[in-house]
Amino acid sequence: MKHLKPINRKAQRIDDLASPAPETMMDASSDPLGEDDIVALQQKTQQPHVPMGCTLAFSPGWEVDAGGGTAGLCQPVERDIYDCYVSCFWPVQVPDHINYSPDWASNCASAAKDWRNLDLVFP
């Protein structure tokens, strides 16, 4: 790399990846920094906002992946609860941050860790 100079071992390894030795350059030669590389589901597309973790398919219902199971969800299931709670207008069985339960998740900073603090809501 031209503008960044590695000064520890880890940085050197990153630099080696960016500037491979000539004999190891194959198809990647036209794209040494990998900007056209697509890794898993990292590339975002221009689409209407869909809450993260929400399934794109509305049938057969709530929380399935494209194959109808739960193994291939693009986000861990815990993520849904926040996206439904905070930003989704759709009436589901989750407290509603916008109107009725603004403090519902205030004791739950990290769903993976603090989910026990999420309580029932009595409207």
Add this chain to the structure above:
Amino acid sequence: MNTMTAPAADFRTARYRLGELHEFEAADQPYVYLVGAGAIFALDDGARAVLEELREGEMAHGEIVSALVAHGYANGDAEELIRELLFVRGIVSDRIAPALDPQPTAPPADFPLQALVLNITNQCNLACTYCYEFGADKIATPQGKPKFMTLETAKSSIDFLLTQSGSRETVHVTFFGGETLMNFKLLREVVLYANEAAAAQHRAITYSLTTNATLLSDPIIEFLADNDVGVTVSIDGPADLQDHRRIYRSGKGSYEVIEPRLKKLIARHRTRAITARVTLSEGVTDVLRIYRHLKDELGFHEVGFAPVTNSGDQDYAINGDGMSKVLADFHALADEWLEYALENRMHGFSNVSETIAELMQGVNKSHPCGAGLGLLGVSPSGDLSPCHRFTDADTHTLGNIESGIDAAKREDFLSRGHVSAKYECQSCWARPLCAGGCHHEAFVRYGDTGHANLHYCDWIREWTDTCLRVYGAVAAQNPGFLERFATRKANA
């Protein structure tokens, strides 16, 4: 069913913001520490300009290019600079969703042991008032358990280490207490046994011990020197500071007893570094005076400091003023460390040397230390624990040397201690090195080994920044010196 379309390939419409990084400057050279990788890069003017612009907020690709062109950059060069920053994740694009952090998972079941800490006795001839093993915050429950390790248990431990360490060529044994030398007879026999057992497998074992130095005698010193046993001495400084809390049960200080013994040890033992480990506590915060005494007057090769472990309301805990004094002295010693480095001399302040070695590798820790992973503690009864600090604590037994590791308990310990399980650490740039801090400190303070040690976050960040600047200055002015630290943390 799947309505995903091909990604919009043209990154030139992308918007960028700063990635997770910590910028610092040393010897007039700007640097960036990248949190995701633990990598350190020196920046040129352009790279620094981009990061500065982005500090104000998100920018479009075209805006950055225009800004750079206005600074005199050619168009193509500006594009290349953006590509490089993207590649190292110094900046991130809204076109690329960040990968999720790896969640804590069970470590590989066959993760090879590297070291065992043998608590060969839980008895001590001193009664230091702040002791984590016997003091107010103790977690050990030694009632009804053996006080001294038997030779049989020690031999089983060596066999266990050799079996559980897979294909490692060298493994390590640390002898610990209580006061380790109260069971020196066992120590000597274990070393002889272990040397034979390792040689039979064409492998090597290295040794170290921690002691309060009160029981060092000529024959012991001879043995330690002849067998390359590294020695760490727990000592708090010159007589007035040492005798403040490192005392006998009678209340008498221990300095007078250890001074002549230490001088003999340091004069005779040349095969391994002799290091001092200082516990800073209320009233014992004069780091500079302690360092000078231990390094210059007694002749220790290295001196390391740590604030006393406590639950928060002990009278020996360091207060705010005390901590300011400690930090000021740490910075003075760090400056001195740098001066030495620029003259190709090794300085004995371990707290800098250790961090420099980690920064050089670019370590990025899943756990704060090797406890429960490559390292286990063994109590006199043969019970296994994550490390010596959990010895004899029923709450943290991880099995027994005879029955092996309790996989479920170890998994629980390691999942709690994983940095990804510590919510507060997720936004901290110092987490690659800290990973939330000592499991034992956390348990004493918060009752959970998996809790981040929030009481010293600011201190860790300030100290890591200081060490980064020392590292940057050496990298700019005497880079060859850093090679001396290449092997110190090579297996970290």
